[in-house]
Amino acid sequence: MPDAPAPSSTSRPAPARRRARGLAAVVAVLGLLVACTGGATDDASPSPSPTPTVLRATVTLPEAPVTVVPDASAGETAVVVSGALFDEAPVAVLVAGEDATLLGPAATAAVGLGAPLLVAGAPGTAEEVARLGSTEAVVVGDADLDGLPADLRTHAVDDADALADLGVDVGDRQDVAPTALTAAVAALTRPATPLLVSDDSEAPAPEASAPVTDGPSAAPSTTGGLGAEGTTVEPPAEVEHAALLVDSVTGSAAATVAAATARAAGVPVVDVPGGDPRATPATVQALTGVSTVLAVGSTFGAAELLGPRVASAATGVELPGGGQLVFPVAGSAPGLHAKRYIALYGTPGTPALGVLGEQDVPATIARAQQTAAPYDAMTDDTVVPTLEIIATVASAAPEPDGSYSRGRSVDELRPLVEAAAEAGQAVVIDLQPGRTDFLTQAQRYADLLAYPHVGLALDPEWRLQPDQVHLRQIGSVGVDEVNATAAWLAQFTRERQLPQKMFLLHQFSLRMIAERERLDTSHDELAVIIHADGQGSQPAKAGTWAALRQGAPPVHWGWKNFYDEDTPMLDPAQTWQVQPVPDLVTYQ
Numbered sequence: 001m002p003d004a005p006a007p008s009s010t011s012r013p014a015p016a017r018r019r020a021r022g023l024a025a026v027v028a029v030l031g032l033l034v035a036c037t038g039g040a041t042d043d044a045s046p047s048p049s050p051t052p053t054v055l056r057a058t059v060t061l062p063e064a065p066v067t068v069v070p071d072a073s074a075g076e077t078a079v080v081v082s083g084a085l086f087d088e089a090p091v092a093v094l095v096a097g098e099d100a101t102l103l104g105p106a107a108t109a110a111v112g113l114g115a116p117l118l119v120a121g122a123p124g125t126a127e128e129v130a131r132l133g134s135t136e137a138v139v140v141g142d143a144d145l146d147g148l149p150a151d152l153r154t155h156a157v158d159d160a161d162a163l164a165d166l167g168v169d170v171g172d173r174q175d176v177a178p179t180a181l182t183a184a185v186a187a188l189t190r191p192a193t194p195l196l197v198s199d200d201s202e203a204p205a206p207e208a209s210a211p212v213t214d215g216p217s218a219a220p221s222t223t224g225g226l227g228a229e230g231t232t233v234e235p236p237a238e239v240e241h242a243a244l245l246v247d248s249v250t251g252s253a254a255a256t257v258a259a260a261t262a263r264a265a266g267v268p269v270v271d272v273p274g275g276d277p278r279a280t281p282a283t284v285q286a287l288t289g290v291s292t293v294l295a296v297g298s299t300f301g302a303a304e305l306l307g308p309r310v311a312s313a314a315t316g317v318e319l320p321g322g323g324q325l326v327f328p329v330a331g332s333a334p335g336l337h338a339k340r341y342i343a344l345y346g347t348p349g350t351p352a353l354g355v356l357g358e359q360d361v362p363a364t365i366a367r368a369q370q371t372a373a374p375y376d377a378m379t380d381d382t383v384v385p386t387l388e389i390i391a392t393v394a395s396a397a398p399e400p401d402g403s404y405s406r407g408r409s410v411d412e413l414r415p416l417v418e419a420a421a422e423a424g425q426a427v428v429i430d431l432q433p434g435r436t437d438f439l440t441q442a443q444r445y446a447d448l449l450a451y452p453h454v455g456l457a458l459d460p461e462w463r464l465q466p467d468q469v470h471l472r473q474i475g476s477v478g479v480d481e482v483n484a485t486a487a488w489l490a491q492f493t494r495e496r497q498l499p500q501k502m503f504l505l506h507q508f509s510l511r512m513i514a515e516r517e518r519l520d521t522s523h524d525e526l527a528v529i530i531h532a533d534g535q536g537s538q539p540a541k542a543g544t545w546a547a548l549r550q551g552a553p554p555v556h557w558g559w560k561n562f563y564d565e566d567t568p569m570l571d572p573a574q575t576w577q578v579q580p581v582p583d584l585v586t587y588q
Helices: 024-035 073-087 101-113 125-130 160-165 177-185 253-262 281-287 303-314 361-376 411-422 437-442 477-493 536-547
Strands: 053-056 066-069 086-088 091-095 117-119 136-141 153-156 168-177 193-198 232-233 240-246 270-272 292-296 339-346 384-393 405-407 425-431 455-458 499-505 526-532 554-560 585-588
Touching: 066 073, 073 086, 073 125, 073 253, 073 339, 091 125, 091 361, 101 117, 101 168, 101 177, 101 193, 101 477, 117 125, 117 253, 125 168, 125 253, 125 281, 136 339, 136 554, 160 292, 168 177, 177 193, 177 253, 177 270, 240 253, 253 270, 270 281, 281 303, 292 303, 303 499, 339 425, 361 384, 384 411, 384 585, 405 437, 411 425, 425 437, 425 499, 437 477, 455 477, 477 499, 477 526, 526 536
Parallel strands: 053 232, 066 292, 091 117, 091 136, 136 153, 168 193, 240 270, 240 292, 339 384, 339 585, 384 425, 425 455, 455 499, 499 526, 526 554, 554 585
Antiparallel strands: 384 405
């Protein structure tokens, strides 16, 4: 038995199947709207105007600050996102499938109308249309409309007058590759919503004067409701402090329909390649001030992971070199480069402990910049000048607290820390704790660690046991103490919504960190780096480098150049030949 034709009135037999026309008509008619000023014409014999009818959707936001929509089909995702962002919608847009040639024009219609985009025939679509209370549906493509509410009026996209009566303001045609469609939908605005057309579309370019006619399979035009004189659609206003996150790199239809519904609701869409909103300056800036996020796809991880990342990005604070990651992955987002750090080591005012202490604060900042400059010229990576400041200095005799560690005050170190921030330089606070544990000393410098650009370094060479003395024995630390310090720093960072911090471990022999294989590198708030501190001949240093790397946990790596102790010290070009290329190079 042939399918029953779709009725043009407000009701239809429940089991009937309605079908809307295909893509050629979609593109032709929406393109025609680009050239037209509207559907109304002059009438020499005006009739009384009917009472205006305004169709408004009601937008809502999820109660949770962060919600992650798991991987699903485009149809299932569309239902979830519509349910999250719309309390009700008198108009819905139904698309026949997941093909980009349909999704582009459907997204244009949805955003222009301020109506959720749903996939016809997908699980849950009919129920969502009923929940929304939709009385009108714009249909894109040859859609299966079984199961929809019996009183739903449908309008094929070749009904140009109906779209014009609704005030759809279609902008210029924009040809988009299917892989770029999600990003294009995320950028849609109104009025003059661009007509998105996949570049594999074979639809002819429309002519402004060409009449639009129904083909044999087109749904008949309606005469009331959406197409009635005096009926307008009022799209939602733009929503502040909220965002939908998508990863356009995946190019999924699910992300595309979600982006369309979000933009229809007035919710900004932020493209987060790789799924970490802290990774790029663009995502951090886009999320500044955002308090509610809906993320689409497993690339974002669980809400427990994404939540702190979003909270950090929402502060808008960036690390030296941009973004909020210490070591972003090059190429994980367009134009994103890796970071390398070139550091001066020492403590202010004490030349004997390293080059950092050989000059005053302004000269130290300038020297750090000058030291990093040759490396900047050798790589496309972002090179960040860095200061590793010894905050607690190993002492030959016991201090009043018996620690064999003399601490510099926060007030003594703050001027250099703040000067580095102003110059766009990173800082690492270095601890030489003597007989005190690392966690106790780290907590003393919480005021400095609260600065976004300040990380923490542990130097086990100077971690003594109760019966040890500096320079008589080489210190060491158990991994549990290191892990406890890392856990505290990660929680400290998370609670203050700070960017990721560098967590650096100095080492030149395996015994310096007992049970290093149990090192906890799982904290999302920390970037862990092992710094090879070997000095002397280059063959000896290369041997230390290889020994430390053998069996190491997944970490980043640092290399130290000693001005006086290395024979000879490597120049920047030679240092860059070390394999793998160090993520951090320190000068002492």
